[in-house]
Each structure stands twice: as structure tokens, then as C-alpha cells.
Amino acid sequence: xxxxxxxxxxFARTGAALQDVTFQVNKGEFVFITGPSGAxxxxxxxxxxxxxxxxxxxxxxxxxxSATFKPADIPRLRRRLGVVFQDFRLLEDRNVESNVAFxxxxxxxxxxxxxxxxxxxxxxxxxxxxATALPRELSGGEQQRVAIARALANDxxxxxxxxxxxxxxxxxxxxxxxxxxxxxxxxxAVLMATHDLDxxxxxxxxxxxxxxxxxxxxxxxxxxxxxxxxxxxxxxDE
Amino acid sequence: MRLAVREALLAFRRAPMLSxxxxxxxxxxxxxxxxxxxxxxxxxxxxxxxxxxxEIRAFIADGTGSEATAAALGDIGAFPEAASVRLVSQTxxxxxxxxxxxEFSDVFEEGILPASIELRLKPGFRDPETVKAVAKRIEVxxxxxxxxxxxxxxxxxxxxxxxxxxAGLALGLTFAVVAIIIIGSTIRMAVMARSREIAxxxxxxxxxxxxxxxxxxxxxxxxxxxxxLALVLAWIALTVxxxxxxxxxxxxPWMGAVGVLAGACIGLAGSALSVGRHLKRV
Numbered sequence: 001x002x003x004x005x006x007x008x009x010x011f012a013r014t015g016a017a018l019q020d021v022t023f024q025v026n027k028g029e030f031v032f033i034t035g036p037s038g039a040x041x042x043x044x045x046x047x048x049x050x051x052x053x054x055x056x057x058x059x060x061x062x063x064x065x066s067a068t069f070k071p072a073d074i075p076r077l078r079r080r081l082g083v084v085f086q087d088f089r090l091l092e093d094r095n096v097e098s099n100v101a102f103x104x105x106x107x108x109x110x111x112x113x114x115x116x117x118x119x120x121x122x123x124x125x126x127x128x129x130x131a132t133a134l135p136r137e138l139s140g141g142e143q144q145r146v147a148i149a150r151a152l153a154n155d156x157x158x159x160x161x162x163x164x165x166x167x168x169x170x171x172x173x174x175x176x177x178x179x180x181x182x183x184x185x186x187x188x189a190v191l192m193a194t195h196d197l198d199x200x201x202x203x204x205x206x207x208x209x210x211x212x213x214x215x216x217x218x219x220x221x222x223x224x225x226x227x228x229x230x231x232x233x234x235x236x237d238e
Numbered sequence: 239m240r241l242a243v244r245e246a247l248l249a250f251r252r253a254p255m256l257s258x259x260x261x262x263x264x265x266x267x268x269x270x271x272x273x274x275x276x277x278x279x280x281x282x283x284x285x286x287x288x289x290x291x292x293e294i295r296a297f298i299a300d301g302t303g304s305e306a307t308a309a310a311l312g313d314i315g316a317f318p319e320a321a322s323v324r325l326v327s328q329t330x331x332x333x334x335x336x337x338x339x340x341e342f343s344d345v346f347e348e349g350i351l352p353a354s355i356e357l358r359l360k361p362g363f364r365d366p367e368t369v370k371a372v373a374k375r376i377e378v379x380x381x382x383x384x385x386x387x388x389x390x391x392x393x394x395x396x397x398x399x400x401x402x403x404x405a406g407l408a409l410g411l412t413f414a415v416v417a418i419i420i421i422g423s424t425i426r427m428a429v430m431a432r433s434r435e436i437a438x439x440x441x442x443x444x445x446x447x448x449x450x451x452x453x454x455x456x457x458x459x460x461x462x463x464x465x466x467l468a469l470v471l472a473w474i475a476l477t478v479x480x481x482x483x484x485x486x487x488x489x490x491p492w493m494g495a496v497g498v499l500a501g502a503c504i505g506l507a508g509s510a511l512s513v514g515r516h517l518k519r520v
Contacts, residue, residue: 049441071446072445075440075443075444075445075446076443077443078440078441078442078443079442079443083441089434089437089438089441090438091434091435091438093252102438102439102442103442103443105241106439106442106443106444106448107442107443107444150442153442154442154443
């Protein structure tokens with residue numbers, strides 16, 4: 001579903017960010033991307049939702065290839081992904097339900113369906129009682145739940161999360177992580193960048209470690225994971 | 239579309255100060271341009287009034303028969319350049335001279351002034367070359383004693399008209415460019431203030447067209463409101479000028495509508511450019 005093949009990414013100002021990165025995330029998988037700051041975790045995630053394109057190599061996400069995509073393909077792809085950031089990226093002047101409804105309005109959901117769907121999403125993330133609150137009236141953990149509800153609005157096939165617990169305390173982190181596990185249990189793949197090694201150890205999920213722009217460890221390499229160069233790698237993009 | 243209109247209107251409500259600032263800036267930029275427009279319009283009108291008085295007087299020799307004069311009058315009236323032509327008899331010429339030179343009226347005696355043919359020219363035929371050429375064509379009649387058209391005066395007027403047109407164009411263009419730059423910057427500020435919203439829209443899968451639409455509507459509305467406000471300001475300024483300085487003319491409804499439409503178009507184009515540039519970056 002998400003496949004990186006020999007991806008190199010070079011920025012004009014800062015030089016090489018990724019070097020020969022190859023991995024694949026299959027349907028319904030939960031994958032951590034770990035590594036120190038500046039290792040290239042965020043760049044990998046940005047490549048996943050096509051905010052960046054590789055300098056060389058190919059990124060293929062749910063049938064959209066960095067080698068052949070057209071600009072109009074990007075909105076279509078992003079509607080099939082949910083993206084969550086460390087800084088939540090909520091619209092401060094809209095209340096919780098408007099922030100979630102926004103994602104549905106943008107994608108052309110029928111107005112009659114938006115209300116019930118927003119209520120369900122807020123119930124799913126445990127914020128049904130705070131629908132009319134403004135983001136600044138919520139705790140960090142609650143704001144992140146709103147961001148997750150927004151990311152789930154269009155039933156994504158994969159949730160991409162860049163340090164989603166980076167700004168949260170221990171308790172909120174546990175709550176958010178459990179939410180991700182629940183989402184994953186419903187069949188949505190989760191690709192989560194974090195440097196919280198305790199969390200990674202406790203979770204026992206597949207872990208890809210990045211350092212200086214290269215993959216230095218992939219727990220799936222020991223068993224089960226089929227790299228993109230493997231002849232029998234499943235074409236499960238659609 | 240409904241959503242885009244709602245978002246555009248909500249933008250006014252969410253940031254009333256910034257929206258008011260944008261509309262006011264657009265209004266004052268267009269007002270400055272409008273004031274210049276009013277000056278240009280009134281100078282043009284004044285020159286037009288003077289130009290309307292450009293005429294050729296062909297003096298008729300004493301003893302010329304009325305048939306010959308009538309025939310010439312018909313011929314001259316058929317000139318493509320002719321707006322009006324009339325015969326001024328000796329008596330009419332004397333009456334006019336006495337009327338115009340009140341206190342010297344008794345110095346004129348009966349029959350001292352010759353009869354004349356007076357020809358006024360259509361707009362577009364009042365430049366020195368055309369006036370001279372037409373005068374030459376009238377001169378060929380052998381009963382014409384003398385012909386006058388204020389050669390020097392016509393040339394000066396023509397030069398003045400050319401200078402006014404050129405200065406008007408240059409100043410108008412400068413004012414328009416300044417207005418566009420100021421309005422463009424104002425709208426760009428408004429777009430930048432909502433860059434976070436644009437980024438979120440794109441993140442959740444909004445197409446560029448979807449992101450653009452509310453900003454274009456907002457730019458159009460701000461431009462229209464700014465244009466209307468500028469028109470009101472110009473009208474107030476003109477009322478003050480009329481009362482305390484000099485009688486001047488205001489834009490006709492058509493010009494006013496064009497002004498407001500120009501504001502709307504600048505608002506629309508400014509928004510399109512700003513959002514377009516922003517979309518390329520985020």
C-alpha cells in the first residue's frame with residue numbers, strides 16, 4: 001500500500017535528507033518510524049502524503065506513484081489518508097465539530113451526512129461532550145483527539161502521524177496511543193513517527209529505525225516483511 | 239459554490255478588523271485614482287467647451303449676390319468636417335459687435351462690418367491642419383475677401399489638448415499601478431493571515447480550485463465594497479469642491495459603474511495571484 005523504492009531526497013539548502021530508503025507498509029499494519037531528531041522521519045511521512053517528492057527513486061502510495069502522478073492526483077490521494085501532526089494544526093477560530101466537519105465539507109460530503117458523521121467521529125475519539133468547545137479551551141491531548149477525528153473523517157486507509165504524542169504528557173500519550181491501536185484494529189494502517197522509545201518497546205509493533213537519512217533497522221526484516229524488490233511482493237495498491 | 243460563498247462571508251465575520259482594513263485600503267487607493275479621474279474629466283470637459291468654439295469665418299465681399307452666397311453655404315454645409323454653417327449678414331454682424339463691445343457701440347456705423355459665413359467643425363476635425371485645409375477650400379470662392387480661424391489660438395489649444403492627454407495617461411497609469419500594488423499587498427496580507435487554513439484544507443484533500451474559490455469571492459466582495467466606498471468618497475469630495483472652490487462635473491453612472499467594476503476586478507485578480515502564489519508554496 002505504501003512503498004518506498006530506493007528513495008533519495010535532497011533539499012537545496014540542507015543537503016541529503018534520505019538515502020536509498022526502501023520499505024513497504026502493508027494494509028492494516030502498524031509501523032513505528034523512530035530515530036533521533038533530523039534523522040529523516042518527517043521527510044518520510046511528507047513523502048507519503050506527497051507534500052514532498054523524492055529526488056530519485058519512487059514512492060507509491062495507494063496506487064499513486066511519485067514517478068507518474070499529476071497534481072490533481074494529490075487531493076484524491078490525501079482523501080484516502082489521514083494525517084496528524086505534533087502541533088495538531090487545528091483551525092483556532094472554529095469549534096471542535098467545525099474543525100472535523102471542515103474535512104468532510106472540503107471533500108464534498110453531502111451536508112445531511114456531515115452532522116451525524118461528525119457526532120460519530122467525536123464519540124469515537126471520546127470528545128462527544130466537547131463538540132462546541134474552541135481548540136484553545138481543550139488540553140493538548142484533547143486537541144490531538146480532535147485532529148485524529150478530523151484525520152478519520154474520510155475513512156482513511158492509512159493514518160500518518162508525525163510525533164503525535166510529542167507535546168503530550170504520559171497519561172495523554174497513553175490515551176492517544178490506545179486510540180491509534182483501536183483505529184488500527186478496525187483495519188486502518190498506521191504509520192507513526194516517534195522518538196518515544198518506551199512507547200515503541202511497550203507496543204511491540206513493527207519498527208523502522210532511521211538515522212542520518214538511512215534505514216538502519218527494520219524489525220520486519222527478520223520475518224514476514226517482503227521488500228519491494230522481492231518478486232512476489234503483492235501488488236496490493238488498490 | 240454554496241460552501242465557498244459561506245466561507246468567504248465567514249472570513250469577514252472571523253476577521254472583521256482585517257477585512258475592514260482591506261476594504262478601506264482598497265477604497266482609499268481607488269479614491270486617489272478617482273480624484274485624479276475627476277480632475278482629468280473636468281479638464282477634458284473644459285477643453286471640450288473651448289474646442290467647441292473653434293470656427294472658421296469667411297468674410298464676403300460687398301456686393302456679392304445672395305444666390306452665390308446661398309450656393310456656397312450649401313456646398314460648405316456638405317463638407318464632411320462641417321458641424322454647422324450659417325450666414326451672418328452685415329446687420330447681424332453690426333448687432334453682434336455692438337452687443338459685445340457695449341461702451342464702444344457708437345463707433346460702428348451701418349455697413350462697416352462685412353457679412354460672413356461661419357463654419358463650426360465636428361469634433362475630431364478641430365486640429366490645426368484640418369482647420370487650415372478646410373479654410374483653404376473655402377478661400378477658393380472668389381467672393382471671399384478674407385478668412386480667419388485664429389490660427390495661433392487653434393495651434394495652442396491643440397498643443398494644450400495633447401499635453402493634457404499625455405499627462406492624463408501617464409498620471410492615470412501611475413495612479414492605477416500604485417492602486418493595484420497597494421490593493422494587491424492588502425489582499426496578500428489577508429491571504430497570508432489564513433495560510434494555516436489553506437494548509438489544513440490541502441492536507442485534508444481540498445483541490446486547488448476549492449481552496450481558491452472562497453478567496454476569489456472574498457477578493458471580489460472587498461474590491462466591490464472598496465469601489466463603492468471610493469465612489470462615495472469622491473462624491474463627497476466633489477460636493478465640497480462644488481461648494482467652496484469651483485463648479486465641477488461628477489462621473490456619469492456608466493463611469494461610476496466602471497470604477498466599481500475595476501475595484502472588483504482588482505480585488506479578484508489580487509486574490510487570484512496571492513492564493514496562486516501561496517498554493518505553489520504550501
